[in-house]
Amino acid sequence: MASAPLPDGEDPRAAFMAGARAAIPYAAVGLLLSASFGVVARDAGFPIVAAIVMSAIVFAGSAQFTAVAILVGGGTAGAAIAAAALMNSRFLPMGIALGPSLPGSAPLRAAQGQTVVDASWAMANRGDGTFDRWFLFGSTAPQYVCWVAGTTLGAFGGDLLGDTSRFGLDAMYPMFFLALLIAEIKSRRAAGVALAGSVLALALVELVPAGVPVLAASLVALWGLRRPKQAA
Known part of the structure; x- marks a missing residue:
């Protein structure tokens, strides 16, 4: 312990x-x-x-x-x-x-x-x-x-x-x-962000230079840090 x-x-x-x-x-x-x-x-x-x-x-x-x-x-x-x-x-x-x-x-x-x-x-x-x-x-x-x-x-x-x-x-x-x-992954939102980043990275693998897919997925993760809008 x-x-x-x-x-x-x-x-x-x-x-x-x-x-x-x-x-x-x-x-x-x-x-x-x-x-x-x-x-x-x-x-x-x-x-x-x-x-x-x-x-x-x-x-x-x-x-x-x-x-x-x-x-x-x-x-x-x-x-x-x-x-x-x-x-x-x-x-x-x-x-x-x-x-x-x-x-x-x-x-x-x-x-x-x-x-x-x-x-x-x-x-x-x-x-x-x-x-x-x-x-x-x-x-x-x-x-x-x-x-x-x-x-x-x-x-x-x-x-x-x-x-x-x-x-x-x-x-x-x-x-x-x-x-x-x-x-x-501790919430549905985190799971959604992880899935979105993974899909984007996989989609870019054959289209862009190495390293760009990782950067793109990282930017998706940063976007996921934004605070959700509070309901009125």
């Missing part, structure tokens, strides 16, 4: 360690997922160092897999970057919500905000609109280490693994996106 964020005034070290313990299951999953990314990136022609540096700097599974998929499909670097940025746009409102709980100047708060990942942000939420920043830092630390370590293992081990389908690593790639989609 995940540890709860500590109230204000508690020992920062205790909060950090509580966050680290709570994140162990997420870190373990991230290790496997990032290993598959390392293999996929190598198969796509990425140098080992490039794959590892991408994980160390970007640290965002959906963005990294999307960028690689677009580049492998013949898309441009611009399309890959744009799609990755859209995939990570959710961090903007998350950062806005977290901001008041971070002390210091604007650059210092921005630096602290780099530790935000989905699970850490959710676990560090105290439920009253504030966040335990040390719990956030602690929960992100093992996830980051495992993400980079997994990518390193996958990138270096890809040649040794040979046919990755024997180990199911190739299946983790599409299953990752499917899991993201299922997690977001």
Whole structure:
């Protein structure tokens, strides 16, 4: 069972360690997922160092897999970057919500905000609109280490693994996106938006350059965020 964020005034070290313990299951999953990314990136022609540096700097599974998929499909670097940025746009409102709980100047708060990942942000939420920043830092630390370590293992081990389908690593790639989609479908409206984006992307696959279908589907998702009009 995940540890709860500590109230204000508690020992920062205790909060950090509580966050680290709570994140162990997420870190373990991230290790496997990032290993598959390392293999996929190598198969796509990425140098080992490039794959590892991408994980160390970007640290965002959906963005990294999307960028690689677009580049492998013949898309441009611009399309890959744009799609990755859209995939990570959710961090903007998350950062806005977290901001008041971070002390210091604007650059210092921005630096602290780099530790935000989905699970850490959710676990560090105290439920009253504030966040335990040390719990956030602690929960992100093992996830980051495992993400980079997994990518390193996958990138270096890809040649040794040979046919990755024997180990199911190739299946983790599409299953990752499917899991993201299922997690977001919590209402009929969300299901409708997901269906519309999928249909549009499939319709565009044979008509436009690689990367454009992903961008189009992402724009449909952003359109779906609009507030429904209230009945008069």
